[in-house]
Amino acid sequence: MIKKQMQGGDPAYRTSAGQHLLxxxxxxxxxxxxxxxxxxxxxxxxxxxxxxxxxxxGLWNSLTRIYKTEGIRGLYRGSLLALVGVSNGSIQFATYEELKRRRVEAKRKRFAAIGRQWQPEDEKLTNTEYILTSGGSKFVAIALTYPYQVVRARIQNAAPSEGLTIPKVIRNTYQQEGLRAFYKGLGTNAIRILPGTCTTFVVYENLVWLFRKAAVAKQKRENVKEHLA
Known part of the structure; x- marks a missing residue:
């Protein structure tokens, strides 16, 4: 929806990497x-x-219990880190769109080299390319932002009386466990997340093209009816 607003209703408008990130x-x-x-x-x-x-x-029991004992602030412990963590999704989608754009541009050059005329439907990539671009972009995002998840989990799990702050958690974790502590479970997390991410993007891209083809076919039928009328 946000991307469509940036395009101003023009599907041919190519958004920049900065706009993807925003x-x-x-x-x-x-x-x-x-x-x-x-x-x-x-x-x-x-x-x-x-x-x-x-x-x-349980979910409801935990929500009400935290609210009664810690107030609304208890439910939003670590929210500052969560906002910092939006960089994960931002990096992922911006990287994905950029990788996809580069794949399409490479495809255009191949078509031009063999003298093949470019058609709008040629922008569709193969499922393998969607898997590689979505998986690659997600892994980049995970690798760059994983330390914040470690810090966030430790703050959310701490009792309010401990008075943990972001700098304090970072300092204590580094001093007691070293740099590797910020990447504990990275490999396992990537293996758990990547299949779902790749599947989601492959399904999404194929549905987008399916709906696009249906819209084009509908427009052609309407044009034929107008011509016959």
Missing amino acids: AAAEASTITALMTNPIWVVKTRIFATPKNDPQAYS
């Missing part, structure tokens, strides 16, 4: 603010053993 940042910010309470609950549930009397036992 659109992704706006969308990611909205998502981060809406889902932060759920991430707080998830972190608390996984951090407490089931046999612990103070264990969190």
